[in-house]
Amino acid sequence: MRRWTGHPRVRWSRRSVTGLVLLCALALLAGCAVGPSQRPPVAVRGEHLPAAPPSAAAQPPADPDLLPGTEPVRGGPVFGDCTDDVLAGLSAAGTPVPAGRALEIGCGRLTVPADRGRPDLGPARLGLTRVTTPGAAADLPALVVLGDTGVDGSARAAATLAAQLPDAVLARYQVIGMDRRGAGEDLLDCAPADARAALLDAGPDRRDEAAMSALLDRSRAIVQDCYLLLSGTLTSFKSASSADDLESLRSALGVARLNLLGIGDGADAVAGWVARHPDAVGRVVLDGPGDPGLDDPARTEAATAAAEAAFDDFATACAAGPDCPLGPDPRATVRGLLDRLTGTALPVGDGDTVTAGATVRAVRAVLSQPARWPELQAALAAADAGDAAGLVRLLAPIGGPQGRFDAALATRCNDSRVRATPGEAADRAADWAGRFPLFGVAAAQDLVACGPWPSGGPVVPATPQGNPSPPVLVLGTAHDPRTPQSGAERTAEQLGNGRLVRWEGAGTGAYPRTPCVTAIVDRALLDGRAPAEPVVCPP
CATH class of the missing domain: 3.40.50.1820 (Alpha/Beta hydrolase fold, catalytic domain)
Known part of the structure; x- marks a missing residue:
């Protein structure tokens, strides 16, 4: 374990993409x-807010x-x-x-x-x-x-x-x-670095009940540390x-x-x-x-189906171009890359690696921004050729020192009343792996990651x-x-x-x-x- 001296509340572990993200993010922070x-x-009204200005009187609309x-x-x-x-x-x-x-x-x-x-x-x-x-x-x-x-x-x-x-x-x-x-x-920056990395790096092979139980333990460590740091405001x-x-x-x-x-x-x-x-x-x-x-698991299932459909659009847009870097079948190319990374993570120097799980999360994050699809295509093609630098840049906003991971996890878990057991998450993973080949297992892992969080409400x-x-x-x-x-x-x-x-x-x-x-x-x-x-x- 090592400590990132430029961001004193974050502790990072080696041999995960999260550690590397820190190294590249240092150069990016000033511009981002x-x-x-x-x-x-x-001097606005804060913890002692007075009554808000009265709303306009309701009138029957003409x-x-x-x-x-x-x-x-x-x-x-x-x-x-x-x-x-x-x-x-x-x-x-x-x-x-x-x-x-x-x-x-x-x-x-x-x-x-x-x-x-x-x-x-x-x-x-x-x-x-x-x-x-x-x-x-x-x-x-x-x-x-x-x-x-x-x-x-x-x-x-x-x-x-x-x-x-x-x-x-x-x-x-x-x-x-x-x-x-x-x-x-x-x-929000409260998760232990090794626990955050474990959830980010969990790959498609981490789908049985034992693997889900291990992820539950990692999430429990996040909840414990965040609860202590936030003095009871975790559910806010x-x-x-x-x-x-x-x-x-x-x-x-x-x-x-x-x-x-x-x-x-x-x-x-x-x-x-x-x-x-x-x-x-x-x-x-x-x-x-x-x-x-919708609440979980139906909400996560619907979102995962939408992500798979969006990836089809991404793949079609790439293949329709004259020089798609992912070849004539982008889904097959990405699926092959993930299979290789599941067996052996991609080394990127200083003992760090990019995992299949982190790659899945980078892909899903960028799918929401079509203007960045060419960047995602290039990053995946480069990783397929052994160069992970492009993926690292995509992962920096997710798991880096100014990353969104902690806030996104807290918001998603606090907005749900339902909690899944490791066994239930494993069952979902088995089902969703077939129906949603790219994102299904990661979605089931997200369900179990909310297990230790206090039950919220959407x-x-x-x-x-x-x-x-x-x-x-x-x-x-x-x-x-x-x-x-x-x-x-x-x-x-x-x-x-x-x-x-x-x-x-x-x-x-x-x-x-x-x-x-x-x-x-x-x-x-x-x-x-x-x-x-x-x-x-x-x-």
């Missing part, structure tokens, strides 16, 4: 930060497709300029701002209760990023972005989105990204907390209605907020929510109680590796006034990646009108 390491203090008007921000957090840092981070992550798009970016913090039911546990501090055009008025209406825990922090997601938004939308709104619990400013890393944090942000911004864009599991949290606060709903877009009626959107909410746009992508399109359909149904938009594309997050979806969302954000009927957008 969302904002400055010391954000300005924010036009059922009309959305609430926008309102200026009244007060709110203090933002210090961090434009250069954020733009450098976007460039390092491969998502630079297009030429001709000028952005002004500020970074700040929002202080919220760590656990609203336990005021004695003190506050949590969430990173905020405000993105506008240069010289924009400070009181522009806010469009708040809540991102997916499996991709980037919401702060970075806001900057990435602002770089792509149509000019008219960026001129109308200040885009504010709020980090989720465990990301960005509130980075969940979608329900993010829904509460949105209401805190509404209060801080001084607005009666909040305009929101939720992406991936960020959309799940926003849907929960809508159900709780229908009178505070402004212009809201849920982009890729999951099925609110955000389950229901028809808002009391006054109905205004129309809410719900976007579903046909080949989203995170969730099947039926998740958007079910969310729209349960919200009662959801307006469904289906996109026959791939990846997590449809807006603003296609002209059809972009036109519909822009009409909602700019003109305040939702589609009267469900819409299907072509690929």
